[in-house]
């Protein structure tokens with residue numbers, strides 16, 4: 083997969099050189115390129131914004147500069163344009179799974195009051211998939227942090243990026259559709275607190291059952307909406323006790 087990220091603060095995306103995503107790039111599992119939007123400006127001041135039509139506070143990012151950038155970056159094939167915005171559809175694990183199937187993603191990181199609305203309109207009309215996406219109900223100062231979140235969520239789903247793909251099944255919002263169970267490691271007693279006996283028993287069936295019970299318990303307590311969304315067929319008679 084190729085991912086292009088365009089921003090007026092490209093150094094904000096330096097975190098993607100680190101850790102799991104950084105290693106995936108070095109290993110050639112992910113072709114991730116970060117670009118400075120100002121490289122597509124033509125004036126001496128490298129201007130990317132202007133005052134909003136209709137008045138109002140703040141500035142709006144110009145469509146022409148974004149058009150030059152996105153045209154160049156999508157010239158090699160079908161790309162999915164992802165535009166972080168507070169007014170977008172909510173990004174979920176399902177969104178990450180869908181984006182992870184694409185050949186190319188282009189993240190357009192806005193700043194100021196956002197990007198001229200005609201940019202998304204233009205690329206939809208040109209036949210591109212365009213997703214205007216929010217990472218949650220709070221307001222950031224730009225799209226860079228949202229792009230970091232989405233790139234990490236997508237990259238870890240790509241083949242070979244996560245060491246043990248099995249862990250993708252049991253984690254929160256994973257295939258099981260539950261929040262994950264509590265995890266423990268050594269020492270067996272810490273701060274006067276013990277590890278649940280069943281986890282020390284070596285009885286794998288009981289451990290599996292205990293973990294599923296804790297996952298159902300936590301999900302029912304913290305995210306009853308996820309319980310509603312569970313396929314009833316995936317619940318056994320023991321589960322229905324929750």
Ligand SMILES: Nc1cc(-c2ccc3ccn(Cc4ccccn4)c3c2)[nH]n1
Nearest residue numbers: 166167168192193217218222223224225
């Ligand atoms: N989940 C999210 C996403 C964002 C986000 C994404 C991109 C941009 C580009 C500019 N701003 C600031 C801004 C503030 C007020 C109204 C419009 N935009 C952004 C904020 N905030 N929260």
